[in-house]
Amino acid sequence: MAAFLQFWGPSAEGQIKTGDKVPVFSLQDQNGKTFDISTVLGKQPLVIYFYPKDETSVCTKEACSFRDSYQDFQRYGAMVIGISADNVASHRSFATHHNLPFTLLSDTKNEVRKLFGVPKTFVIPGRVTYIVDKNGTVVHTFNSLRDGEKHVEEALAALKKM
Template sequence: MAFLQFWSPSADAQIKTGDKVPVFSLPDQDGKTFDLATVVGKQPLVIYFYPKDETSVCTKEACSFRDSYEEFKKLGALVIGISSDNVASHKKFAQHHNLPFTLLSDSDQKVRKLFGVPKTFVIPGRVTYVVDKHGTVVHTFNSMKDGEKHVTESLQALQKAQ
């Protein structure tokens, strides 16, 4: 059993719908510290964890968030992508694909663990959390293969929460 937990946190450890979003600070793609506490309770948030910059599904997912970014803005939501890639990698990824949202570097994977994002064997998981204006998680979506569906699921959840 302990071996399985090494590969994937137990379901009890995962942040679920109805939970308050945990606050954290991480460096963004410009090397500035982003503190979630400064935005929680002020606007809806879409926090998505992804495995790696410039990989096929991750790029499709990021570009889908980019292509729907105006819709997220109309709903007042802040989009935040998080992976263990470093600041320089995030900066190149954001510039290469014209990503208008924040990318955070979780190099030691502390925030990933804080949220209880599961792994698939050794690959970091792909999970999106939609958080309402009050800091409560109103929707989660977990899919390794369908990066674009993270965007449609998030938009639907935000529209329902309005």
């Protein structure tokens, strides 16, 4: 079973679910600054989305969809945070290339991905979005590797219900 999990990734049972508290972590952002989630917990809703890789087709569509809806997220007072295993330089280039106005965090060791229990499919890192309320509680999750833009729709719908 352990070999199976190494190959396919953790099962959904280990994944953070609605009602769970978001784990505390800190990572480098696209500007090389340390972002500590504890500095924003309790202050505003968060949209934390994990994605496989900068500049790939679906990931770029997803990021640009978050960008295009960024004013809607701001209306809800939500902070958008994208996380992948790409390094700081890759995130800086990705953010500049696509005019991304939100925070991208570099999780090169996949430690935060593991904290959240984000599953992977075969060898592809998962694409999961978590909507977190002001109290640091996950109020909605959405998991879809193929439909990056749907993550934005799901996030906005969850924020609207809050």
